Amino acid sequence: MFTQIKSLGLFGLNAFPVDVEVSISRGNPQFEIVGLPDASVRESRERIRAALTAMSVLLPPRRITVNLAPADVKKIGTMHDLAILLGILVCMQMLSPQPAGRVFLGEVSLSGQVRSVNGVLPMALLAAQTGAQELYVPAENAAEAAAAGIPVYAVRNVEELIAHLEQEAPLPPQPETDTSPVSADQQLDFADVKGQQNARYALEIAAAGGHNALMIGSPGSGKSMLAKRIPSILPEMTRAESMETTQIYSIAGLLDPKQPLIRTRPFRSPHHTISSVGLVGGGSVPHPGEISLAHNGLLFLDELAEFDHRTLEIMRQPLEDHRVTITRAAGTITYPCSFMLVGAMNPCPCGYFGHPHRKCTCSDRQVRQYLNRISGPLLDRFDLHIEVEPVSFDDLSAKTKSESSAEIRKRVQAARERQTRRFAGTNIFCNAAIPAGKLQDYCMLDSDALTLLHAVFDKLGLSARAYDRILKVARTIADLDQCDVIGKKHIASATQFRSLDRKYWAQ
Incomplete structure (x- = not known):
């Protein structure tokens, strides 16, 4: 018998969909996992075998083949354990086939508990983007996954999950995670x-x-x-x-x-x-x-x-x-x-x-x-x-x-809010990130400021990078003063914070 369970993989920050294909057929009894698995994925065979034994389920004396597709992408981590176990139960006709809209993540312990895995949020975001309807994750990762805006179910153990999937004891969906900003710890003031x-x-x-x-x-x-x-x-x-x-x-x-x-x-x-x-x-x-x-x-x-x-x-x-x-x-x-x-x-x-x-x-x-x-x-x-x-x-x-x-x-x-309005519609998020080619657009100087900056550049022998940084700092000082145009005093203040290299490193 053959079945397919949806899961997700991760490499760095890049999440990708994984189809866990499980086949149980006649042949010499063996349990193989293919599809470029790393050591932690291959070891899932023993975790799953022990977890099924803890549930009083014995693997059939047949050939069990698990393919993690796409087979040309390396699979790293333990997040596929839960999907592999469910695929085996479906092939053994102990669980109903699962619709494609359900995605499963989690490491399975020897006793059948579902343990947390790393990187759940980027995988949950991908699940939401690809149209998944339900995401099942370890209970410790549920609040994190719920921030992706997709229905999430917290799973503590395999038996609890099976009872939910068979509609015997439905699990409540995870509440939406609070994403509102909070203030930093004010103990250090x-x-x-x-x-x-x-x-x-x-x-x-x-x-x-x-x-x-x-x-x-x-x-x-x-x-x-x-x-x-x-x-x-x-x-x-x-x-x-x-x-x-x-x-x-x-x-x-x-x-x-x-x-x-x-x-x-x-x-x-x-x-x-x-x-x-x-x-x-x-x-x-x-x-x-x-x-x-x-x-x-x-x-x-x-x-x-x-x-x-x-x-x-x-x-x-x-x-x-x-x-x-x-x-x-x-x-x-x-x-x-x-x-x-x-x-x-x-x-x-x-x-x-x-x-x-x-x-x-x-x-x-x-x-x-x-x-x-x-x-x-x-x-x-x-x-x-x-x-x-x-x-x-x-x-x-x-x-x-x-x-x-x-x-x-x-x-x-208040200064950051001025910058947010100024850079609206661009990928610039603060004054320090203004690219060199945009300095003339965002760092407008009055005539006195321009004269002073010219004199500073010649006298101090500034590099092009130092020139750019003085302009950016002056732009921020002007924002703190709620000024749209950079004035002479802003350039003067920015320049005084570029002097240590001449005091100390010019020895």
């Missing part, structure tokens, strides 16, 4: 930061325009403290951003079943010992790295100069393209990685080069070697260079609190 007005303003600009920022300062000046509070002023995620980011976390297996959708912008802060694969992504079956897990959010690299030089240089192209492409023998995967990059570092090995009160113990050579761990091309990709000065006693002892994150966030949100 800019109100707790003493002093640092210049750094606070620079980070407000970075959050408003999605700009990359580099903070440099002595130990204890508050660089990490400032960076950890940036999520509290970032604008709310849109539904599209939430779905994009959640798909990446779903593939990586990092979703919390209690919070199936990522609704606050991610904050990733890997240690400086991370490998290039861990940062950018990769592996024999390529998984997303930290830059993709920070998609639509913030990647904070503390102690930037301590990171492996090659690892940092690999980021240069993804920072420009907002995507990373990983090629392996099994195929090519592209992961999105549109994120704010914030780096923090000391100015020298001892940390006190340029300190107003403490003497640096490093030689000139040591300072140069330390700073040169950050290459010119990478430094050029930071829109804002922020010098974090030591906090004064008066600021530390002041009893009045600084401006709160909530107040800053209102201005950031």
Whole structure:
């Protein structure tokens, strides 16, 4: 007997339909799975055999052949277990044939329980696009799958599913998942930061325009403290951003079943010992790295100069393209990685080069070697260079609190809304993403601003990339001031945040 059950497969972010074809025929007793299965798919034979035994069902002494079509695409993972088991039961006439509108995903345990699998959201979105009428997934993945806008049923074990399919004990459909944006955790608030007005303003600009920022300062000046509070002023995620980011976390297996959708912008802060694969992504079956897990959010690299030089240089192209492409023998995967990059570092090995009160113990050579761990091309990709000065006693002892994150966030949100209106109908999402060819269209300058920018370009010998970034930052400063045209003061403010490369790297 022959039957076909619908399932789905996944390679990277690319989901694809899989037809699980099951045939039970005369011949020597054996159980074969074909269609380019990997080891985890082939091992499903033993899981299914044990699960059927737990249900008091014995496989017939016949030839069982399972084909996962299309047969020329490699199948990876355990998500086909449930469909294979149901196909066998249909061929054994212990279950009614299933209509094509039903799609099944899930790993089957030895006892017949249905376990969660990774990547359910991108597969659920494909099911909705291809016209599936019902999607059956493990109970832990049900809330995640329901965000795709398709009827979803949560399955805990095989016997429960069979009772539902035979209309003996129908399962309730999964409620629709809440996709509304939520505010970031406000436990870390800019109100707790003493002093640092210049750094606070620079980070407000970075959050408003999605700009990359580099903070440099002595130990204890508050660089990490400032960076950890940036999520509290970032604008709310849109539904599209939430779905994009959640798909990446779903593939990586990092979703919390209690919070199936990522609704606050991610904050990733890997240690400086991370490998290039861990940062950018990769592996024999390529998984997303930290830059993709920070998609639509913030990647904070503390102690930037301590990171492996090659690892940092690999980021240069993804920072420009907002995507990373990983090629392996099994195929090519592209992961999105549109994120704010914030780096923090000391100015020298001892940390006190340029300190107003403490003497640096490093030689000139040591300072140069330390700073040169950050290459010119990478430094050029930071829109804002922020010098974090030591906090004064008066600021530390002041009893009045600084401006709160909530107040800053209102201005950031208003600036982002201006950008949303400006870029409506395009694929540009913030000022930092304006392509070079569109700068003249979106960054209009008055005559005084143009004169100042010309003088700055000639005097400082700016590169074309630095020129573009000054314009983008000035556009964001103008948005914070609710100005449509960039003025002289906006160019002046943007220029002052491009000076650290001449102060430190010009040694």
